Amino acid sequence: MMTHEEIHQRIEKAAQHAAPDQLDAILSACKEQKGTVISMTNNNKKRRWLAPVSVAAALAIVVGSVFGISQFQQAKATDAVVTLDINPSIALAVNAKETVTTATALNDDAKEIMGGMELEGTNLETAVNAIIGACLQKGYLDELENAILVSVENTDQARATQLETELTNTISGAFQSGAILTQSVNVDDNLAQLAQQYNISAGKASLIQEVIAQDSTLTFESLAPLSMSEISLIASSRNLSTSGVSQTGSTSDQAYIGQDAALKAACDHAGIATGDVQGLSTEFGWSKGVMVYELDFCSGGTEYEYDINATDGSVVKYEKEPCDHTWHTSSSNTGTSTNATSFIGESAATTAALSHAKVDQSAAQSLTVKLDEDDGVAYYDIEFCCNGVEYDYEINATTGDVAKFEQDTCDHYAHRTASGNTNNSGNSGNQNQSSNSSGTYIGYDAALQKACAHAGVDASQITRLENELDRDDGAVRYEISFHYNGMEYEYEIDATSGTVLKFESERDD
């Protein structure tokens, strides 16, 4: 049996040997300087702070607009960065007097809007008014397409909130039927990268990340190009929460045909009556470049999935398959699918998971059920949240037994809690270094004792122990895993208090 360490070393040796030597090519590419500055004015005076910054730093601003903004924020003159996403995405760096120091078009729509505008040196309110006016004039905003995302990047939360309020007032004054979403964001490297890659603001990237974390059928790349109205409708139709985002006014869905018309279009296509539809769910989605109603329903033992063009009611995509929801097939079981009949069904599996968790079905949020296979055994993988706790179950699809379960803090929004912790020694690998650990932590041994006591196992009998001190998101915890008596245990122990933050056990196969 190789140890983890030996396996790591073997992989590392292979990668070291296989990695190409491209240093010369990289160095020569880095000598070339490319990129375009999108700046609303050529007034060099206003960008005087650039002067002491090195060529490479200036280059970074040139190459990556969002990275550039982060750089602006570090500049002495910049108090906050405000971004607007409608479909044009625009970033405004402002100083403490709320004068715009830099205005940046983040995408092509924004370039169109901002062409010819002189925003730098103007007051923030004036600049925002001008932008909203241009969006109305050019048709990016109207009564049917009315959502605007305002994100404020400022380390001072009170100041950020104040700016959010001022901007909401400014925008609702300029566009009374608008739906104004405001948030303050902390931009980390990951967010800045994503924003840059998709030509959107870091604020929009953050919002999309939060939305897709709650719905695995949505992807970042599908949502990034959509307007804020479209994203807002998709998220709200799926009950996806956007914590930290305040909304004034509601997003209009008047541009679309409505759920009833969409259902009628699907039923007409399927040749069934709308009255025979069971278990209907309707959500907004994006399919083949258009907004669609995604309908999922059963009728006569068949499950139908339709994507109906939300604007004209045409069928964009459809699928049908035998319905394996036991509550739909009970009356007319076709019996053709031996697979489906040998499984207990999603409904029974969900009930098993909920009753094990002692959670009422009505209290379960974001419930997802997926039939999965692991080592030849079929499972229903069931996830849901309730009261801030995320539950993850594997229910044996044949017997209905709970094969595995796990609880965790519901942290769909965890990436927003900025890590103020810069103290990553990066070298707190294993238990042999317990002498290195700070006196304020309970220590590797004590953490292990807590985990063993919680698991009810004898610490001297465990095998394959791993014990890591992990600092992340400002919290410090011991991550412990070990094997005992045919089971694998994983624990997270708060490094200060010794509290069991999380645990998981599964059969060691």
Added chain:
Amino acid sequence: MILFTMAMPDARSGHNSQQLDDLILRMTQGDQEALASFYEATKAAVYGFALSILKDVDNAEDITQDTFIQVYRNASSYRSQGKPMAWVMTITRNLANSRLREVGRNLPLEDSHLAQLSHNPMVDQEDLLTLDSLLSLLDDQERQIVTLHALTGLKHREIAHLLSLPLPTVLSKYHRSIKKLNAAWKEADQ
């Protein structure tokens, strides 16, 4: 001594974050020697991670090169949180994922996908077996998790964040992968 740790980063404890931070800072001043040192210290991790996503030697080489160019050009946007490897891997991941989109989700995984490496005198039979096992025995997520853990010293939690996966998924896939590799290599070594 410093050079030694740079060239042979300890996989378990990770790269020396402080030294990498210093190199990135020097890059913001246009220091190409810093880029060269950074490249030597991290190229295996960047290449290994790119290969784990792309499963193709040529594309992984391209993305490795592009990653270092981006690191240099964006050095001044790096805000040190003591996590330079997480930053670099984020760049690699984004570039590799865009490449995947360009070439279509699935690059053809041919039997000869590693053949060209066999002409590289640095690469021995064990290396080929190691890379082949990673590519053929593990699924995409498993391979990325094990590779990141082995080559970067990132914590499971950081890997979970980087790959947008739940921590328990990362832990269980990691352990499952180790089991698979152990079984395969034990057999081959006998």
